[in-house]
Amino acid sequence: MTLIRFKASQEQDVDLSRTYDAIVVGSGAAGGMAAHVLTSQGMKVLLLEAGKKIDINAELRSMQWPYEHPRRGEAPPGYHAIRFNEYNVRKPPYAKGSAFKHVFSYVGGWGGSDYVKNILVDEKDHPYTGTKYAWVRARLLGGKTNIWGRLALRLSDYDFKGKTHDGYGEDWPIAYADIEPYYDKVDLYLGISGHKENLPHLPDSLFQRPNKLTASEVKLRKSLATMNRTLTPYRAGVTTDGVKNKYRSKCFGRGACGRRPGGCDIHAAFDSPTGLIYPAMDTGNLTLRTNSTAHEVLVDPNTGKARGVSFVDSVNHKTYEAKAKVVIVAASTLESARLLLLSKSRQHPNGIGNSSGHVGHNFCEHVMGPGVTGLVKEMVGAPPTLDDGKPGGFYVPRFRNLQDKQPGFVRGYGFEGGSGFGLFPDSAWDTPGFGGQFKKSVREHAGAFISMGGFGEVLARYENYVDLDPEVKDAWGIPSLRFHYEFSDNEKKMCEDMANAGKEMFEAAGIEVVGVDKNILTEGWSIHELGTARMGTDPKTSVLNQFQQSHDVKNLFVVDGSSHVSASCQNPTWTIMALAWRSCEHLADEFKRGNL
Amino acid sequence: MNISRRTMIQATAAAMSLPALAKATSPSPKPQFFTPAEFALVDEMSDMIIPTDQQSAGARAAGVALYIDGRLAEAFEKDQPERWRAGIKAVEALSNEMHGKAFMASTPEQRLALLTRIAAAESDPKSDAEKFFREIKSGTIRAYYTSKIGIHDDQQYKGNVIQPGDYAGYDAT
Numbered sequence: 042m043t044l045i046r047f048k049a050s051q052e053q054d055v056d057l058s059r060t061y062d063a064i065v066v067g068s069g070a071a072g073g074m075a076a077h078v079l080t081s082q083g084m085k086v087l088l089l090e091a092g093k094k095i096d097i098n099a100e101l102r103s104m105q106w107p108y109e110h111p112r113r114g115e116a117p118p119g120y121h122a123i124r125f126n127e128y129n130v131r132k133p134p135y136a137k138g139s140a141f142k143h144v145f146s147y148v149g150g151w152g153g154s155d156y157v158k159n160i161l162v163d164e165k166d167h168p169y170t171g172t173k174y175a176w177v178r179a180r181l182l183g184g185k186t187n188i189w190g191r192l193a194l195r196l197s198d199y200d201f202k203g204k205t206h207d208g209y210g211e212d213w214p215i216a217y218a219d220i221e222p223y224y225d226k227v228d229l230y231l232g233i234s235g236h237k238e239n240l241p242h243l244p245d246s247l248f249q250r251p252n253k254l255t256a257s258e259v260k261l262r263k264s265l266a267t268m269n270r271t272l273t274p275y276r277a278g279v280t281t282d283g284v285k286n287k288y289r290s291k292c293f294g295r296g297a298c299g300r301r302p303g304g305c306d307i308h309a310a311f312d313s314p315t316g317l318i319y320p321a322m323d324t325g326n327l328t329l330r331t332n333s334t335a336h337e338v339l340v341d342p343n344t345g346k347a348r349g350v351s352f353v354d355s356v357n358h359k360t361y362e363a364k365a366k367v368v369i370v371a372a373s374t375l376e377s378a379r380l381l382l383l384s385k386s387r388q389h390p391n392g393i394g395n396s397s398g399h400v401g402h403n404f405c406e407h408v409m410g411p412g413v414t415g416l417v418k419e420m421v422g423a424p425p426t427l428d429d430g431k432p433g434g435f436y437v438p439r440f441r442n443l444q445d446k447q448p449g450f451v452r453g454y455g456f457e458g459g460s461g462f463g464l465f466p467d468s469a470w471d472t473p474g475f476g477g478q479f480k481k482s483v484r485e486h487a488g489a490f491i492s493m494g495g496f497g498e499v500l501a502r503y504e505n506y507v508d509l510d511p512e513v514k515d516a517w518g519i520p521s522l523r524f525h526y527e528f529s530d531n532e533k534k535m536c537e538d539m540a541n542a543g544k545e546m547f548e549a550a551g552i553e554v555v556g557v558d559k560n561i562l563t564e565g566w567s568i569h570e571l572g573t574a575r576m577g578t579d580p581k582t583s584v585l586n587q588f589q590q591s592h593d594v595k596n597l598f599v600v601d602g603s604s605h606v607s608a609s610c611q612n613p614t615w616t617i618m619a620l621a622w623r624s625c626e627h628l629a630d631e632f633k634r635g636n637l
Numbered sequence: 638m639n640i641s642r643r644t645m646i647q648a649t650a651a652a653m654s655l656p657a658l659a660k661a662t663s664p665s666p667k668p669q670f671f672t673p674a675e676f677a678l679v680d681e682m683s684d685m686i687i688p689t690d691q692q693s694a695g696a697r698a699a700g701v702a703l704y705i706d707g708r709l710a711e712a713f714e715k716d717q718p719e720r721w722r723a724g725i726k727a728v729e730a731l732s733n734e735m736h737g738k739a740f741m742a743s744t745p746e747q748r749l750a751l752l753t754r755i756a757a758a759e760s761d762p763k764s765d766a767e768k769f770f771r772e773i774k775s776g777t778i779r780a781y782y783t784s785k786i787g788i789h790d791d792q793q794y795k796g797n798v799i800q801p802g803d804y805a806g807y808d809a810t
Contacts (some may be wrong), residue, residue, distance in 0.1 A: 069642045099763060104797055106788070106797065107783035107784075107788070108784055108785050108788070111707075112708065113704075113779070113780075113781075113783040117711075118712060118713035119713045141713065142713075247745060251808075251809065252806070253804045253805060253806025253807055253808065254806055254807045254809055255806060255807065256807060258807075259807045259809075264810060272809075273809060274809050281804075293799045293800055293801060294799075294800035294804045294805070295796075295797060295798060295799050295800065296797060297797070345797075383763060387699060424793075425792065425793045425794065425795050426795060426805065426806075427795035427796055427798070427800075427805035428795075428796070428805070428806065429794075429795070429796030429797065430796045430797065430798070430800065430804075431804065431806075462792075462794065462795065462796070463796075464788065464794055464797065465782050465783065466782055466792060469766045469778045469782060470775075470778065473707075473754065473759055473760070474759070475685060475686040475756055475774065476685060476686065476688060477688055477690050479686070479687070480687050480688065480690060480695075480791070481690070484692065484791060484792065485775075487792060541689070568676070
C-alpha cells in the first residue's frame with residue numbers, strides 16, 4: 042500500500058548555455074535547503090547532484106515482511122559490506138582487490154542490506170586513502186537524507202560558545218539567538234516530533250506529537266529524573282501531525298523504522314527530495330541535473346570570483362560546464378572540502394576559498410561505541426506490545442561538563458537508546474542451548490531488554506584533516522580524498538566515562554546490566570563528519586563568515602556541515618538546515634542588492 | 638492524509654491473495670545444495686533447536702532447512718557451503734562414534750544425546766561438530782524468526798501495522 046499519490050513535478054530541461062542565478066552542488070539536507078530558500082526568493086537555480094535519481098519507494102518498501110523477500114532482506118550474493126574488523130585491520134581503500142562484485146560501507150551490513158544496495162556508493166568506484174575511516178556515502182537525489190537516522194536536535198550556546206564556556210577551540214561566529222528563528226522555520230516547514238523538556242543545553246523545538254515510550258523507558262526516565270538527568274522520546278525529523286506538502290504523509294507508526302537503515306516510503310520522515318526539492322521544483326525556478334559530479338568551481342580570471350562549475354556526467358563520463366552568478370557548495374562535509382581543494386586556479390592556488398589553509402582541517406564528528414544493555418526483570422514474560430514503528434526509542438541529553446567539570450575530558454555526550462519488542466528477537470543470538478526451553482526463553486525475554494549507546498563530541502583539531510591523494514583517483518578520474526584523522530585522548534577518556542555512566546544509570550533504575558560495551562567504533566562510524574571549512578570572524582583561521590560565505594570569494598557559499606566550528610554532541614542535520622536557511626536568506630538579499 | 642476505506646480493503650485483499658500467489662510461483666521444495674540425506678539431517682536438527690510447542694510450530698514447519706539450502710546454493714563465498722558440508726560430515730562421524738549409525742538412523746534419544754553433546758561447548762566450540770552446532774543454530778534462528786510462523790505465531794509481533802490514531806505506548810510524563 043502506498044499513501045503517496047503525487048508524482049514529482051515535471052523536470053525542466055538543463056540549459057548549459059544559460060547563466061543561472063545560482064548553482065547548488067549537492068542535493069542532501071544542505072543543498073535541498075539552499076534550493077528551497079533561493080527558489081522561494083525567486084532566484085533561478087541549477088541543482089547538480091552527483092548521484093542518480095531512482096524510484097526510492099521501490100527501494101525502501103517500508104512495510105515489506107521479511108518472508109515476502111527472497112533473501113529476508115539481504116542483498117544478492119556478491120554484495121559485501123565492510124566489517125568493523127576490516128576497517129581496523131586493513132587500510133583504505135578498503136575495496137581494493139576485493140573479489141566481491143560490490144563493496145559497501147558498514148551500513149550495507151545492517152539487517153536489510155537489500156534495501157540500501159542502490160543507495161550507498163560502491164566503494165570500488167569511490168576509493169579513499171590514508172588513515173582508517175568508515176566513510177558512509179550515498180549518491181542519489183537527496184543523498185544520505187534518504188536513509189538518515191532522523192534524530193533532530195538543536196544546539197545551544199553551550200555549543201556555539203563552547204570556548205567561552207571551557208576555553209577549548211573556537212566560538213562560533215553566531216549565538217543561539219541568531220539561529221533560533223531558523224530552527225523554528227525548519228521545524229514548521231518540515232515537521233519534527235518530540236517532547237518539551239525546557240533544558241538550556243538542548244533547546245526544545247516546535248514539536249508535533251511525540252513518539253511514545255515503552256514501560257522500560259518510563260522506568261528509566263523516572264529514575265534519571267532523580268539524578269537531574271533526562272530521558273526524552275526520540276526527537277525525530279518526522280512529521281507526526283502532517284505538514285503542508287503534497288509529497289509527504291504524516292507518520293502512521295508503521296513499517297520498518299527500527300529494523301533497517303532508515304528510509305520511509307511515505308516520507309513522514311524528512312528526506313530532501315520530498316521535503317525540499319520537489320516543492321522547490323513546483324516554483325518553476327529550479328532545474329535539476331542528476332548524474333553530475335562537480336569537480337571544479339570555475340573562476341573568472343579577471344575578478345577571481347566564481348563563475349560556474351565544471352562537472353562530469355557519471356554515465357557518459359563527459360565533462361560539462363554550467364555557469365552561474367553565485368555558487369553554493371553543499372556536497373557534504375568531506376566532498377565539499379574535496380571540491381574546494383580541487384578548484385585550483387592562478388588566483389586560488391591552494392584551492393578556492395582556501396587562503397587560510399584551513400580547508401579540510403578542523404575535521405570533527407561524533408565518537409561512538411560505548412554503551413550498555415540491561416534486562417528489565419518485570420518485563421520478562423510480559424505479553425507482546427506494539428513497541429515498533431517509530432523512528433527511534435529515546436534520547437538522554439548531555440549531562441557532563443555543563444555545571445560540573447570532569448577531570449578527564451572537556452565537552453560531553455548524549456545517549457541514543459531503545460527497548461521493547463522488535464520484529465526480530467535479537468536476544469536469541471545470546472540465548473544458550475536449544476529446544477523447547479531455548480524457544481520459550483527467547484519468547485519470554487524478547488521485550489525485556491533496553492540498551493543505549495553514546496554519541497560524544499570529537500574536538501575540532503587542526504591536526505585532523507583531509508587532503509587530495511596525489512595518485513589515487515575515483516572511477517571518473519577525480520583525485521580521491523586522503524585522511525589524516527584519529528581520535529585524541531579526550532575522546533578516549535570520554536568513552537570510558539560513557540560506559541561507566543551508562544552502567545550507573547541502569548543500575549540506579551534497578552535495571553540488571555547484562556552487557557557493557559567499551560569498544561570505540563572506527564572513526565567515521567557516526568556519519569556525522571563536520572568542520573572542514575569552518576566559519577569564523579578571522580579570515581586567517583576560518584574559511585567562511587557567519588553566513589557561510591567564503592572570506593576570499595564573495596559569491597561562493599558552503600552551506601553544509603563543513604561550516605560547523607565544533608561538533609557538539611548533538612546530531613547535526615537540523616542545524617545544517619537551519620544554518621543553510623539563514624545563510625541563503627542573506628544570500629538572496631545580497632543578490633538582489635547586487636552585492637555578489 | 639487519511640487512509641480511505643477503499644485503500645484498506647484493497648490492501649487486505651492483496652494480503653489475503655499472497656499465500657495463494659506464493660504457492661503458485663514458488664519452486665518445488667527440492668533442495669538445491671544439500672543432498673537428500675544432508676537435507677534430512679539439517680531439517681531434523683533445526684527442528685530440534687526450535688521445536689513445535691504449545692505456542693507455535695517449529696523450524697520444520699517454518700521451512701528453515703529449505704531457506705538455508707537456498708542461501709547456500711547461491712552463496713558467493715564458497716567457503717560457507719563447504720563449511721556446512723564438512724560440519725554435517727563431522728556430525729555423522731560423531732553419530733557413528735557414539736551410536737554406531739548415521740544421525741537420521743538413530744533413535745530420537747540418541748539424536749538428542751548427540752545434540753546435547755555438541756551444544757555443551759557452545760560458548761567455546763572446538764571440534765568441527767561443535768562448530769557446526771553454532772552454524773546451524775545461527776542459521777535456524779535467522780530463518781525461523783524471519784518466517785511467518787516465527788514472527789506471527791511464535792513472537793506474536795504487533796508492529797508493522799498502520800496506527801491511524803494514537804501511537805501505542807506511554808507518554809513521557
